[in-house]
Amino acid sequence: MPFVLDRPRSQEKVGESLMFIEDIKLTNYRNYSNLTMSFENKVNVILGENAQGKTNVMESIYVLAMAKSHRTSNDKDLIRWDEEYGKIEGRLQKRNGPLSLQLVISKKGKKAKSNHLEQPRLSQYIGNMNIVMFAPEDLNLVKGSPGIRRRFIDMEIGQVSAIYLYDLNQFNKILQQRNHYLKQLQTKKQHDKTMLEVYTSQLIEVASKIVVKRYEFLKLLQNWAEPIHHGISRGLETLKIQYNPSIDVSEDIELSKMVEVYEEKFAKIREREIERGVTLAGPHRDDLSFFVNGRDVQTFGSQGQQRTTALSLKLAEIELIQSEIGEYPILLLDDVLSELDDYRQSHLLNTIQGKVQTFVTTTSVEGINHETLKQAATYNVTEGEMTKLK
Numbered sequence: 001m002p003f004v005l006d007r008p009r010s011q012e013k014v015g016e017s018l019m020f021i022e023d024i025k026l027t028n029y030r031n032y033s034n035l036t037m038s039f040e041n042k043v044n045v046i047l048g049e050n051a052q053g054k055t056n057v058m059e060s061i062y063v064l065a066m067a068k069s070h071r072t073s074n075d076k077d078l079i080r081w082d083e084e085y086g087k088i089e090g091r092l093q094k095r096n097g098p099l100s101l102q103l104v105i106s107k108k109g110k111k112a113k114s115n116h117l118e119q120p121r122l123s124q125y126i127g128n129m130n131i132v133m134f135a136p137e138d139l140n141l142v143k144g145s146p147g148i149r150r151r152f153i154d155m156e157i158g159q160v161s162a163i164y165l166y167d168l169n170q171f172n173k174i175l176q177q178r179n180h181y182l183k184q185l186q187t188k189k190q191h192d193k194t195m196l197e198v199y200t201s202q203l204i205e206v207a208s209k210i211v212v213k214r215y216e217f218l219k220l221l222q223n224w225a226e227p228i229h230h231g232i233s234r235g236l237e238t239l240k241i242q243y244n245p246s247i248d249v250s251e252d253i254e255l256s257k258m259v260e261v262y263e264e265k266f267a268k269i270r271e272r273e274i275e276r277g278v279t280l281a282g283p284h285r286d287d288l289s290f291f292v293n294g295r296d297v298q299t300f301g302s303q304g305q306q307r308t309t310a311l312s313l314k315l316a317e318i319e320l321i322q323s324e325i326g327e328y329p330i331l332l333l334d335d336v337l338s339e340l341d342d343y344r345q346s347h348l349l350n351t352i353q354g355k356v357q358t359f360v361t362t363t364s365v366e367g368i369n370h371e372t373l374k375q376a377a378t379y380n381v382t383e384g385e386m387t388k389l390k
């Protein structure tokens with residue numbers, strides 16, 4: 001089943017190719033005052049002691065792509081201390097030509113440019129550059145809180161669907177207004193319930209679209225992740241991904257039916273929502289489960305199975321983006337190689353070899369003997385300065 005892509009640039013899909021970053025320029029970004037660095041279109045290993053700025057570089061690439069950080073929701077943290085603004089610039093090569101991206105973060109907000117043109121909507125800007133990041137936090141994807149899994153799914157769909165990001169933004173705004181209204185009803189600052197009906201129907205319209213798209217995306221992800229997981233587990237394990245909605249629907253439900261189910265649900269929980277002062281159903285309360293050989297990995301999986309699941313999902317994302325966009329994304333492996341055993345490390349490095357531009361951070365390459373890393377371009381980071389070693 002083809003995924004409903006809505007980005008204009010992704011029309012022709014021919015063969016395999018990779019997008020890659022040629023260079024990055026950071027101005028007042030975290031502990032970098034000024035950095036300009038060129039990269040290779042293969043594997044780039046960034047070495048350095050703790051707290052020198054390795055993750056900051058990875059984060060800057062992530063932020064350039066996604067217009068937000070993977071480790072803070074406070075954009076001001078990204079600006080170098082005592083400075084007014086921070087800037088990330090990057091030049092990329094893509095199948096259909098060069099692309100330059102720029103993101104300026106100031107205390108007033110973010111401004112993005114793509115090929116020197118101001119982008120009024122970040123939901124349109126995101127997706128120009130596709131990335132997959134694998135960091136130690138991702139090992140919590142299975143075990144951690146539902147919010148981590150929702151964030152994972154939202155970020156991934158957002159890269160291939162601008163409409164999804166737009167809907168998600170709308171949803172969050174309506175949710176906030178609705179929650180505020182419910183709170184007022186709860187505390188009796190407000191008695192008229194008319195506006196609640198308005199917010200509810202607005203919420204249902206956009207919530208239904210989000211959940212339908214999540215189902216579509218997960219079906220695709222499942223198709224990629226299952227054989228990958230099978231391979232990493234040496235043919236012993238079958239991975240299944242399950243979406244757990246906060247309403248009673250199944251994966252093949254149509255949009256109009258989903259709207260009906262939400263309407264019934266909200267009518268039923270109306271008094272409870274007012275009592276609690278909060279919205280109790282919607283995509284913000286949904287979750288994912290992962291099953292290995294029929295058992296829930298979150299409850300029954302070993303740590304190794306949880307790692308394999310997280311790795312399979314990341315590798316599946318790489319393939320999914322390639323199949324949807326027609327180009328391999330850029331892979332960011334932040335301090336994660338040392339967290340994987342030899343077999344999983346080799347599997348990962350064999351998979352990316354030669355086809356994905358990859359950034360790897362580590363304090364040392366000792367103990368990682370894979371050919372891919374021996375041939376990699378290497379850089380050193382010390383106190384916010386980066387130099388190329390080979």
Ligand SMILES: Nc1ncnc2c1ncn2[C@@H]1O[C@H](COP(=O)(O)OP(=O)(O)OP(=O)(O)O)[C@@H](O)[C@H]1O
Binds near residue numbers: 057080
């Ligand atoms: N806004 C900021 N302005 C200036 N410096 C900052 C800012 N935010 C973080 N830093 C500095 O950046 C450094 C941390 O860098 P980073 O997180 O990239 O470490 P790292 O090299 O990845 O280390 P580790 O291996 O421990 O993860 C710290 O010295 C921290 O004080």
